[in-house]
Amino acid sequence: MDFEFTIEQLEDMLPKCKRINDLYDAILDVCPRYDIINEDRLAAFLAQCGHESNNFNTLKENLNYSSDALKRVWPRHFNEENAEEYHRQPEKIANRAYRNRMGNGDEESGDGWKHRGRGAIQLTGFNNYSKFSNDINMDVDEAVEYLETFEGAIESAAWYWYNNGLNEMAEDPKIHNMKVKVQVVGRLEMLPDDVRNAISNIEEKTAKYSNFLFTVCLAYGGREEIVDAVRKVADEHSKGEIKLEEIDTNKISSKLYTANLPDPDLVIRTSGEERISNLFSSKYF
Secondary structure, X not given: OOOOOOHHHHHHXXXXXXXXXHXXXXXHHHHHHHOOOOHHXXXXXXXXXXXXXXXXXOOEOOOOOOHHHHHHXXXXXXXXXXXXXXXXOHHHHHHHHOOOOOOOOOHHHOHHHHOOOEOOOOEOOHHHHHHHHHHOOOOHHHHHHHOOOHHHHHHHHHHHHHHOOHHHHHOXXXXXXXXXXXXXXXXHHHOOHHHHHHHHHHHHHOOOOOOEEEEEEXXXXXXXXXXXXXXXXXXXXXXXXXXXXXXXXXXXXXXXOOOXXXXXXXXXXXXXXXXXXXXXXXXXX
C-alpha cells in the first residue's frame, strides 16, 4: 500500500464484518496485485464490495426466493404461470434465471447454479468465470472452488475492479472536483451483471454531489419508458391503490425513469445520430 492501512481503520469502516482479520490479510495480499494501493482506490473498492456482500459476510448469491419475489425480481423469467414451481428452490431458480446467457447453457445444463454469483462482487456466468480463471491460471472448475474461499472472493472482486477500469473511475478528477452526480436510467435489468455493478459503483460514489447531474440512458427508449410507467400505474389500479379518476399526466410522469430528474440543459446522442425521436419521453418536449 502507498499509505499506512491498519486493521483498526478497517474495523471502523466495516464494523459488522464477521471475519475482519481474514479480510485484512486478504486485502494486504490481493489488492496491491491489482493496483488498489492508494486511499481513494481502496475506499471505493471496500465501499462497493462491502455493499455488494453485506459487509463481506455474504460471499455467495442467495437465491432462496419466494414465488412473489421471483415475479418482482425477474419478471422476464417468472410469472403467474410458473413462479410457484420455483418457490424456495435456489438451484432451479438459478438454472432458469441464468440460462442461455453470460455463456451459460440451457436450464437443464445446470450452468446457472454452477456459475451463480460468488465473491465479494458476485462474479456471475460462465464467461466471467472463464475470464477470471484464465487470468489467474486456473481452469473453470478450480475457480469455482477458489471463489468459495475468502481469498478467492476478494481476488475475484479486485480482478473485476481492475479490468473494468474502476480504479480510474473512482478517482476521476473531472467527476469529483466538479461534484458531478452520475445517474443511469433505462431498463437496467436487461444489462449484463458487470455493467450493472459498474453503474452501482459510480452512482454510489457520486450520490452526495449536487453541482451537476450527468444522466446516462442505457437500454432506453422513450416509448418503452412510457409503457413501463403506464404498467406501474395499471398495477396500482388493479391492486386498488388508486382510483381510475386519479390517473392523470402527473401520475404517469411520477412513474417515468426520469421522474425525479430536472429537465436537461444539454442532450448528447452517441453514434453520430442527430435526431431525438424515441430518445426521451414527452416529459422533456
